[in-house]
Amino acid sequence: MSLDRPVAPAPYELLPQVGAFTVTSTDVRDGEPLAGRYAHGSSGGENVSPQLAWSGAPEGTKSYVVTCFDPDAPIPGGFWHWVAVNLPAGTTELPTGAGSGDDGLPAGAFHVRTDFGSRDYGGAAPPQGDQVHRYYFVVHAVDVDALDVDQDSSAAVVSFNLAFHTLARAILAPTFAH
Structure with missing residues (x-):
């Protein structure tokens, strides 16, 4: 297909x-293919979130939101793979696997539902034979301690709130196809 x-x-x-500002990873590289480990089980992967570390966020940063978005999904609005909300300002890294549930996040932070329907990281899962997809791992530096959202908020509602509270973004965009 x-x-x-x-x-x-x-x-x-x-x-x-x-x-x-800057985001780096020991697991993924900007513009390079994701290893299968970071892909969804439906794509033969292990569904493990990659390690992310960031630095250089602007003064006034009070919290962070980490997202993963695929703009190349074959639907009009793209596909949300990960949304971790309200990471405290002192957070500068999420270890490999932190997206497996709220227990992997710092105190006070939580996941909202992705387009897979679960509250955790959902790995790359493009349709078999589709074009190469880009996966935007983004750390958003936020100007409030906590966005006015909860675990039942959609990724789109979090994204809408970020439009009004993002001071800066750090982006890594690896790719995946199968």
Whole structure:
């Protein structure tokens, strides 16, 4: 199966400009294919969230939100793979596997439901034979201690709130296809 469609624009280029800072990973690289370990079980993976570390967030950062979004999913609005909300300002890293549930997150932080329907990391899962997909792992530096959302909020509601509270973003965008 090959879905003949143009590549979606980079999602954060469509939003108002904000500052930038640095995110790195010992597990994934910007522009390079994800290892199967970080793919969803439906794609033959282990569904493990990658390690992320960040630095250089702007003054005034009071919390962080970490997301993973696939703009290349064959649906109009892309696909949310991970949304970890209200990470305390002192947090500078999530270890490999932190997306397995709220127990892997710092106190006060939590996951909201992804487009898989669960409250955890859902790995890469493009349709078999589809184009290469980009997975935007983004750390959002936020200007409030906690977004006004809860575990029942959708990823879209979190994203909407981020539009008003993001000071800066740090982005890694590895790829995956199978």
